[in-house]
Amino acid sequence: MRTLFKISAISLFLLTACSQQDETGPAEVRWDKESCARCVMSVSDRKYSAQVRGGPSDRKTKVYKFDDIGCAVIWLDKQIWKDGPRTEVWVTDYRNGNWIDARTAAYVTGKVTPMAYGLGAQSDAVEGGLDFAAASKHIYKVEETEHKHRGGHMHDMGN
Known part of the structure; x- marks a missing residue:
C-alpha cells in the first residue's frame, strides 16, 4: 500500500510540474504550424514575428503569436488588459531572430515584413x-494609408 501511495504521489507531482507553463517571457513557436492571432496567416518569418503574453487578471496568462509586430500592436490595442502589469510584448530581433522586449526595442523602417508594416526590431x-510608441504610430499610419487604401488587411506583401 505504501508503494502505491508513493507512486501516486510522484505521478501527481510529475503531472503537475509538466503541465505548468511559464507565466512570463516568450513561448516556443512551432514555425510554419501556428497562425497569427489577428490575420490567421502562418507564423513563419523568424525575423519579424511577435508574441503577446497576458490576459484578464483572474486567469493564467496566455500567449498569442503574430506574424508581424503590426498585427500584434493592433490586436493588443483591442484587449481590455493591454496595459495590465502582466502584459508582455515580445518581438524577434530582425538581425538574429532572438526574442526581445518589444516595448524597449528600437525599430527601423523600410524592411520587407510579412504584413508590410515595414518595421524591424533590434535590441x-x-x-x-523608433521607440515602441513611435513604431505603434507608424503601424497605424500604414494600416490607414496603405492597407485601407488597398481594400483591407494585406496578406501577400513580399511582392
Whole structure:
C-alpha cells in the first residue's frame, strides 16, 4: 500500500510540474504550424514575428503569436488588459531572430515584413530608430494609408 501511495504521489507531482507553463517571457513557436492571432496567416518569418503574453487578471496568462509586430500592436490595442502589469510584448530581433522586449526595442523602417508594416526590431538603439510608441504610430499610419487604401488587411506583401 505504501508503494502505491508513493507512486501516486510522484505521478501527481510529475503531472503537475509538466503541465505548468511559464507565466512570463516568450513561448516556443512551432514555425510554419501556428497562425497569427489577428490575420490567421502562418507564423513563419523568424525575423519579424511577435508574441503577446497576458490576459484578464483572474486567469493564467496566455500567449498569442503574430506574424508581424503590426498585427500584434493592433490586436493588443483591442484587449481590455493591454496595459495590465502582466502584459508582455515580445518581438524577434530582425538581425538574429532572438526574442526581445518589444516595448524597449528600437525599430527601423523600410524592411520587407510579412504584413508590410515595414518595421524591424533590434535590441540596441539605432540612429533614426523608433521607440515602441513611435513604431505603434507608424503601424497605424500604414494600416490607414496603405492597407485601407488597398481594400483591407494585406496578406501577400513580399511582392
